[in-house]
Amino acid sequence: MSSSIVSDRLSFAWADGTVVLDGLDAAFPTGRTGLIGVNGSGKSTLLKLIAGELAPLSGSVSVAGEVGYLPQNLPLDAGRTVAGLLGIADQRDALLAIERGEASEENFATVGDGWDVEERARAELDRLGLGHVDLDRTVGTLSGGEAVMVGLAALFLRGPDVLLLDEPTNNLDLDARHRLYAAVESWPGVLVVVSHDRALLELVDNVADLTGGAIRMYGGNLSDYEQMLAAEQETAERMVRVAEADVRRQKREWEEAQVKLARRVRYGNKMYAQKREPKIIMQERKRQAQVAAGKHRNMHADKLAEARDRLAEAEQVVRDDAAIRIELPETAVPAGRTVLTVTGLRTASGTVVEELVVRGPERIALLGPNGSGKTTFLRSLVGELEPVEGSVTVSVPGVRYLPQRLDLLEDSLSVVDNVRRFAPSASANAIRARLARFLFRGTRADQPAGTLSGGERFRAVLASLLSAEPPPQLLLLDEPTNNLDLASVRQLAQALEAYRGAFVVVSHDLPFLESAGITRWLSLDREGRLSQK
Template identity: 50%
Template structure:
């Protein structure tokens, strides 16, 4: 396929001197490319360099003239109108003047071939779920998800040569995600999307993995990528085992050769002494033997060095695929035990709730943005009072909020976690934190200096290791802004968690992987205050 974007020795350094990308060379082609990599790998930096919103420290980017870019943190002035965001405000004003009989020559030039612009805009907005959206409406009155879809609709109207998306599904609810998936399917040109959304990545034609300032392309969607990486890792593991065996053999052969040389020297010396060999002849034989032995030793040592090199190269191809492995037996609750019961509960937004959690149930909170999921979480945890009724919790409850306000940002991680678990000594906590993939170099640093993945694992560890151990764990959109490796670590930890779970999330693959037993679904527009609880899929309380 023809190239669309080409990076030549691309390097970018922040003013602090930190290098985000170094001498990256890559070519993006037609089709839909998913850009993946760990948090901190430089994905968002690269997409900004591709879009031209950042200037490289060195190197260059070849790009088409018209680039469409939807940033991760989309910030638009709330007083802008829908028409302004869609980029049609000037055309609409010109059309209005012409319809009123006040049109001038420049108005006809502005309109060009866009006499039907309103009809085309209405059709495009309908495709994104905006059926009767007033073009003069201020976007400050729209939800965050609606603004993202509106900005994407603007790109569809502009039809740039290439579309760049940075985590486009973050903070979108299920229906909004579905509309975005449909939009990407019908986009006619090339797309490059930074994403950890596996449903979106399943639509890709190829996956570009950014790792150590280098990009590797894998043909096919995310499933094909994971299969290819698994095959690569199996081969890399075999190569390591082969290299380790070769290194052991070379070491053994060097020892055997050294032993033979020592024995030969000893016998030679004894022979020279017993045969009264002239000193000059004995010296010549000794020098000859030393030369031969040096060559032999040098050959074995060279083979040993080569074996070490091969092992290092093989180990470099093996990824750090550690998973969280912890003992969370203290979180266990027996089937049928009461966890949370509500009595005539009405949330502050007017939604009536009838909630009864028992045993180690794993319940998903699903529904559109603004329907009451976070309000229910805040009410269960006691952060906000209900309008009426009450919530009774029978076990220790812990919440992992979206913004991870668990650890003191200015204290070392170990210190913050020890405050949550005062009965555990530092050595015990160090061992437990290591099982969350948090080594000594991480837990001795202030929380504010951690990477996104490190902070998430440290916050999760703080909650799960807290005293008393949480027997109901509540998570609010836990996979937002997490890379795929961190999502895997979270999934691994939750599989080992033995208490009850209440998880608000739009990430369906994640919900499927943690073993739900039921679902609480909020409707987009609940009738005077009800939401329906879906029957448990396999209630553990039975």
């Protein structure tokens, strides 16, 4: 039977009562499926439920075949060996014992059919660009990207029927990403991947869109999905326009009916006052007129209510594109003005930069393999780390750093109060006006930062950085698209488009970098030396 995943009225809530999924029905077919949705929609939770890492509150999820699961944050024991992470440590130890002459029944039972397990493990590591990693090396000595790839190698070695990947390209350099893409393309069974990586999502056979607590399945890759979604949205927006026109027409007819009824009442009152007919006949006519007027009024009111209901239904189908709209003229840097100068720099991680000058509103991408020192370099530029040698001179009044962890906010403070920390002299109205452009309107701006979803937190951090005093004319961004949904990545690109200062961004997300309008590409090699691409 073909491997598949089926959820039947699946519900899950956290211990504090927060509902994540409520009665979800879904079926994932054979092939590669990209699971997308905004941050906080329940994608990672759904993968954990499928993998058996979480138990549902109600309903069920069934999987035909063995499941392999790579979580977003791989739990690692720093003292564990690579062989242990690959799941071959016991077999390998038994093989080595047999080679030493310890031919016990227990050792042979442990080896089982895995006489070539070490060769297969090394081949899998080599396929993923980890041929240099020794099986006895401890996990604590691996970079984040290397650890993720070893975790993938472990899954590929097992060869489960169903493979679940949660943001697998986070922390991977470009070479590792391309190796992952190749591995995903060759995967023979069911694969469900949660990702914002456009290049990865172009390789899937289906896109599962988790929106509003329901999954809609679209055939094809991300580009196909976006085309179908655009067509759906065009139809939905046309239906909204039709419904709006109907509401206006029904409202106009209702108002006209009210005017006619008022005229009839005035005429009836006049006739009654003039007593041109017997009183009993006049009273009966008045009663009939009142009954007819009531029916007429109710009919038009019902039609107007129905038209408004149709409009509400049509509006629910249209997605809120949630586009942020900001203007940041105060961040502008004149062309040719020196923003940053680096001379003879050597950082604690061994990064060496002989000379780097950033002028005007340059948009610089910094690439390089995992472990080459990109984060240390950024932290040295912003003054968080002292260089071992050389100097860094920032020649503009405002410089801000966005770390990977998005840990700039105080969880106990509201969004408004967090922005006020960065802009203490701004008025409350000015802060709220700025936050509205970042989609924090009304009471949303008063939410404690600790209650925000990933996408909301990202927008709050952006609002804080870009509202800072003095206005930032140099931004340093470290892997800003990690853990962001597609909508948040688009919002970041919108913010950078409005930004008029210089920025240096570390990222392996090429589609994002291309949308950010990069003007210069720099690269650190494995030895930490900077060069221009």
